[in-house]
Amino acid sequence: MAHHQEQDNVVLLDFWPSSFAMRVKIALAEKGIAYECKQENLQAKSSLLLEKNPVHKKIPVLIHNGKPICESLNIVQYIDETWNHEPLLPPSDPYQRSQARFWGDYIDKNVYSIGHKVWTVKGKEQEEGKKEFIECLKRLEGELGEKAYFGGEKLGYVTWTWL
Ligand SMILES: N[C@@H](CCC(=O)N[C@@H](CS)C(=O)NCC(=O)O)C(=O)O
Structure with missing residues (x-):
């Protein structure tokens, strides 16, 4: 079932190897949202990227009906x-939501920076x-334990991918 509504215009500024962009693509796929994916060259950023994410100048940026959402x-x-x-x-459990956001934040603060360190230093x-x-x-x-996904039986907010 497609959940794309006629009035929705959804564009993703992407860089295909990016794990940060991948979690957005996973979320869009789970929801069945049709969108246009634009690849960025991070060595020569498009004026669209600079206009839509002037603060960080990073992908991913989701542009929903012209309005940018970053990070x-x-x-x-x-x-x-x-x-x-x-x-x-x-939706009905603030504690479970807080835990999902905690682990999402943990991944951002640790997995990427430590992984980067392993690959860039000797x-x-x-x-x-x-x-x-x-x-x-x-x-x-340890957090995942015997569960199929972080947070339980279904794929949720906490995802991470490496290429
Ligand atoms: N905290 C950001 C990180 C995004 C990020 O690091 N994007 C990288 C590509 S993986 C980027 O656009 N780098 C370009 C630059 O730093 O100039 C997020 O979660 O979206």
């Missing part, structure tokens, strides 16, 4: 509130990075 987790929440079928955040610092990365993955494994 991937913020975008996922916007998608969840705008197309509220198949909720990603549990020697002792890289070894430290590897240790930190394993600790971080163990922490996430």
